[in-house]
Amino acid sequence: MAEAATRTANASQPVICVTGMRKEYRMGTETIRALNGVDCTIHENEYVAVMGPSGSGKSTLMNIIGCLDRPTAGEYWLSGENVAKFGDRALARARNRRIGFVFQTFNLLPRASALHNVEVPLLYAGVGRRERRARGRETLERVGLGDRMNHKPSELSGGQRQRVAVARALVNEPSILLADEPTGNLDSRTGEDIMDLFGALHEAGQTIILVTHESAVARRAGRHVHLMDGVVTDDYPTSELDPADVSRGAEAPPRQPKEPSR
Amino acid sequence: MSIIETVRVALASIVANLLRSSLTMLGIIIGVAAVITMVALGTGAQRAVDEQIDQLGTRVLSVMAGQSFRRGIASANRVSLTVDDYEALVRDAPLLAEVVPELSGGRQIKYGNKNLFHEVVGTTTNFPAVHAVDIAAGSMFTAGDLATRRRVVVLGSEIPENLEVTADSLIGHTLTINRTPFEIIGVFEEVGQRFGPEPDDRLFIPLTTAELRVFGQDRLRGLSAQVADDVSLEMGMVDIERVLRREHKIRPGEDNDFMIMNRRQFMEMAQASTEIFAFLLASIAGVSLLVGGIGIMNIMLVSVTERTREIGVRKALGATRFNILMQFVIEALTIGVLGGVLGIALGAGAAWALVEFAGWNVFISVDAVLLAVVFSVGVGLFFGIWPARRAAELDPIEALRHD
Numbered sequence: 001m002a003e004a005a006t007r008t009a010n011a012s013q014p015v016i017c018v019t020g021m022r023k024e025y026r027m028g029t030e031t032i033r034a035l036n037g038v039d040c041t042i043h044e045n046e047y048v049a050v051m052g053p054s055g056s057g058k059s060t061l062m063n064i065i066g067c068l069d070r071p072t073a074g075e076y077w078l079s080g081e082n083v084a085k086f087g088d089r090a091l092a093r094a095r096n097r098r099i100g101f102v103f104q105t106f107n108l109l110p111r112a113s114a115l116h117n118v119e120v121p122l123l124y125a126g127v128g129r130r131e132r133r134a135r136g137r138e139t140l141e142r143v144g145l146g147d148r149m150n151h152k153p154s155e156l157s158g159g160q161r162q163r164v165a166v167a168r169a170l171v172n173e174p175s176i177l178l179a180d181e182p183t184g185n186l187d188s189r190t191g192e193d194i195m196d197l198f199g200a201l202h203e204a205g206q207t208i209i210l211v212t213h214e215s216a217v218a219r220r221a222g223r224h225v226h227l228m229d230g231v232v233t234d235d236y237p238t239s240e241l242d243p244a245d246v247s248r249g250a251e252a253p254p255r256q257p258k259e260p261s262r
Numbered sequence: 263m264s265i266i267e268t269v270r271v272a273l274a275s276i277v278a279n280l281l282r283s284s285l286t287m288l289g290i291i292i293g294v295a296a297v298i299t300m301v302a303l304g305t306g307a308q309r310a311v312d313e314q315i316d317q318l319g320t321r322v323l324s325v326m327a328g329q330s331f332r333r334g335i336a337s338a339n340r341v342s343l344t345v346d347d348y349e350a351l352v353r354d355a356p357l358l359a360e361v362v363p364e365l366s367g368g369r370q371i372k373y374g375n376k377n378l379f380h381e382v383v384g385t386t387t388n389f390p391a392v393h394a395v396d397i398a399a400g401s402m403f404t405a406g407d408l409a410t411r412r413r414v415v416v417l418g419s420e421i422p423e424n425l426e427v428t429a430d431s432l433i434g435h436t437l438t439i440n441r442t443p444f445e446i447i448g449v450f451e452e453v454g455q456r457f458g459p460e461p462d463d464r465l466f467i468p469l470t471t472a473e474l475r476v477f478g479q480d481r482l483r484g485l486s487a488q489v490a491d492d493v494s495l496e497m498g499m500v501d502i503e504r505v506l507r508r509e510h511k512i513r514p515g516e517d518n519d520f521m522i523m524n525r526r527q528f529m530e531m532a533q534a535s536t537e538i539f540a541f542l543l544a545s546i547a548g549v550s551l552l553v554g555g556i557g558i559m560n561i562m563l564v565s566v567t568e569r570t571r572e573i574g575v576r577k578a579l580g581a582t583r584f585n586i587l588m589q590f591v592i593e594a595l596t597i598g599v600l601g602g603v604l605g606i607a608l609g610a611g612a613a614w615a616l617v618e619f620a621g622w623n624v625f626i627s628v629d630a631v632l633l634a635v636v637f638s639v640g641v642g643l644f645f646g647i648w649p650a651r652r653a654a655e656l657d658p659i660e661a662l663r664h665d
Contacts, residue, residue, distance in 0.1 A: 068578055068659040088583050095658070096580020107575045107662060111278035123267060124580035168579070 013080065015176055015207055016042040016065055021074035023060050023230075034060040035071065036230035044175070047202045048209045049221035049238075057230040058211045059180055065209065066101045066178045067094045079175065096124050100169030104181035106161045108153040114140060114164045115149040121172045139167040143197060159190030166197060170206075177201065179210040183217055195220055268585065272592035279565070286561045287601035290638040293554025294605025294631075295612060300547035301630035302613040304540025306623035311536050315529045321359075322392060323498055324523040325506070326484045342510060342519040345473055345480040350509045351487065357501040360388045360488040365472045365481070371465065373425050373437040380421065381464045382439055384472020390450070392488050395461050399429040400448030403468050411470040415444040419452035420463040439465070439476060495524055551634060555641040562645035566590065566653065573653040574661025586654040587647065594646025598639035605638070606631060 023035040034057045042048055050058045063069035064076060067083060076083040078094060086094060095101070100121075108117045118136040127135070140149055143163040153161050162182060169177055179198070183191030191214075199220055202208050212218050219238065226234035276283045327343045348363040355361070365384035370377065389395070390402050403414045415437065422429045429449035436443045450461055473480050489498030499522050506520055573586055609631075613624040653661055 063659045066578070068662070069657050092577070092580050092582040092585075095578055101578055103662075107571070107578070109572060109575060112274075120576065121579045123271070124576075124582075124585060126264070129267075172580075 013044070014041045014077070015044050015046075015079055016040070016209075017075075017077040018061075018065070019075045019077075021061070021064065021076065022072045023057070023064065023069070024072045033230050035064075035074075038074070038227070038230070038232055040225060040232060040235070042176075042207070042209060044207050045202075045205055046207055046209075047198075047220070047222040048225060049218035049223070050209065050211045050225045050227060051213060051215075051218050052227035052233075053213065055229075056227040058227045061227065062178055062180050062209070062211050065176075066099050067091050068101070092124070096121055097172055098175050100172065100174035100177045102162070102165050102169045102177070102179035102182045104184040106153070106165045106185070108161060108164055108168075110153055113150045113152055114145060114156065114160075114167075117153070117164055118167045118171050121168060125172055135171055136167075139171045140164070142170070143167045157190070158186050159193060162186060162190070162194055163197070166194065170201070175207060177206050177208045179208070181211055181213075183212070183214065191217070265588070268588045269592055272589050272596060275589070275593055276596060282561060282565050283597055286558055286565075286597050286642065287604065289554045289557035289561065290598060290601030290642060291605040291608055293551040293558075293638045294602055294634040295609035296550035296554070297547040297630055297634035298606060298609025298626060299612040299616070299624075300543040300550075301540075302609070302624040302626045303616065303622065304536075304543040305625040305627050305630075307536045308533070308540050309625050310623040311529070311532050315526075315533070321489050321495065321498075322525060323487045323489065323495060323502065324484060324525060325487065325502060326521045326523065327482065328519050328521045343482040343485060345469065345482065347506060347509050348469075348482060348485055350505050351485070351502065354508075355487075355501045355505045357490055357493045357498050358487045359490040360392050362386055362389050362392050362486045362488075363469055364483050364485060365469060365477060366464075366483045367477055369439050369476065371421075371437060371439055372441075373435075376425055378421070378424055382472065382476060383461075383464050383466050384469040384476070385466055386469055389466060392486055393461065395453055396451040398449045398451040400433040400446070402448055403466075408468045408470050411474055412468060413442060413444045413471060413475065414447045414468065415439070416448040416450060416466040417446060418450050418462045418464045418466075421465065422449060439467070442475060495526065499524070547630075547634075551637055554638060558638065558642045559645040562594065562642060563649055566646060566649040569650075570653045570656075570661050570664035573650065574656070574658045574664065577654070577658040577661060583651075583654045587651055590647055590650035591643070594643045595639075597646070598642040601642070602635040602639050606635065609634075 018038055018040045021035050021038040021040075022033070025032045025034060036057075038057070038061060040061075050061065052058045060069065064071050067078075067086070070084075078098065083091075083094070109120070112120075115133070115136045118140055119132045122132040122135060137146070137149060140146060140163075143166050145160060145163050145167065148156060148160055151160075153164070156164065162185075166179075166182070169179075177198075182194055182198070186194065195217055198208055198210070202222075208221075210217070210221065218224055221238055223237050224234065225232060325343065345363065345365070348361060351358060351361045362385060366381050368379060369382045371380050371382075372378075386408065387402055387405055390397065397416075398419065400416070402416055403412070406412075407414050417429075417432065419429070422432055425432070432446045432449060435446050437446060438444065444467065450466075453460060453462055467476065487498060487502060489495060502522055503518065507518065510519055512518065576586060576589075610626060613626055616622045616624050653664075
């Protein structure tokens, strides 16, 4: 992972910069404010847990950061580029190359094998068949599914499916890994496994943002961002909370946030 | 993403959803096949009639002997057409290109030890040309045969069959008509059933020979007249009427003692009824096409809507709108073209079976094939692409939320 070094070196450049983010939905006659002016900056190689009760807008924020949704107002700068200016192609490119998204409900293609699912991002990146296959295998092996490549999602357990989803998110070497409640549909044991995998990825230099409402999951992250009713209520490094709780994350030196929490 | 990759994704998707793909294809196959077969049947029937009209020549009028009326009462059972009338028509009716007399009666035919009873017809050399009959063996008798009242005979195609010999072997041999020997000089090709004279079971001898050597009288059963080029049938009828009324000394105001028939009228009736038949078949085919189209539309709409989530996933992973659209275009196109080809094969196969096993006339018209294929494939494409396009326009998260 030679890239990890470069990433750390460039850490001063924020990967994600969100300012004054608002998102409103119409539900019949009611207007729901999912995000009500969110500011947030995330740097390379950070491991951020976005927390908050359900309805706090954390998933909405994730979807906007993942370029899956558009904000009603506010700006989103992805590696110094204004996402609002992106057209269909640029958005597709950002989703394909810069972002790896892990969904709570996996969102695998049900009729395709694990390997085929993992190959999809490479397909849209224009990678040739042979290389696609090789990288797909490699990534599946990395998440510990080397022996399940030709199984369809329905033939895999929940944890295995989530591993396939993680492999799919990682296969194109994105700069940011986004995970929306990655353990939400898993039992605690499998959830632990997935979190171990995320920890290992972070150690290898991967920028990770995950949404969760489980403190056990959040504890592994280096930074916590709390959302409530569409605004950020708290933003602090995990070490400040209780360094003793950071079991696995403690191996790495405590990460200093580039901007102090507000 | 290259076009080959897109094709591969689309084909994989068709295979992965085999049942859905086959159902869509079935709609197209049935629609196309129904149209092809039914239109082929209708067109075939129409063509058969048209062909008969062509064969017969629509420029031929028939003149039949009728009864003469005096003050509304039939004066006698007098047969009103004679060889003199024929000669008058040839001489004095300038609008007629050909006149063919028929002086006929049933006679005993003997060949070797076989006895047959057939109609013998005295006629002229232009009979085969006017009635579109070909010579299968030998030749037609000549003007010289007519002038010298030679005893020569040309046979209808059934006669050799009845004698259980081949047409060729009869040429040059002798048969007797009422014990008078005749030399067989030709045999006609089979004509089959049609509107007009059916020469298959008749024997043809020179008019003069018939008049003087066989029947001993000059009364014609009827005659046919072919009007000259660029003369209408109506003009021809007027010409015949003028000459025959003069010959028969019919005074103005009196009815004709003969009938002129325009065979085209019968043909036109037949044509009209086959047209109705063809139209009916085409309507049924149209309904099948429509029902097939609705089937295609349903399955395409449902299946693409069902796949909105898939579209969301693909977009979330980096597919552009164009990528999605192309995948669905190729899927719909493949299903459509494959269904179209299979439909053509099935329709043509059914048409062929109708010819082979039912002996019906069919004709596969290119227009019908094109119409059916373009319609079915068009419906498939439209309802395959339109919802996919709508889904591709959505933000991925909206497509993913779709259930």
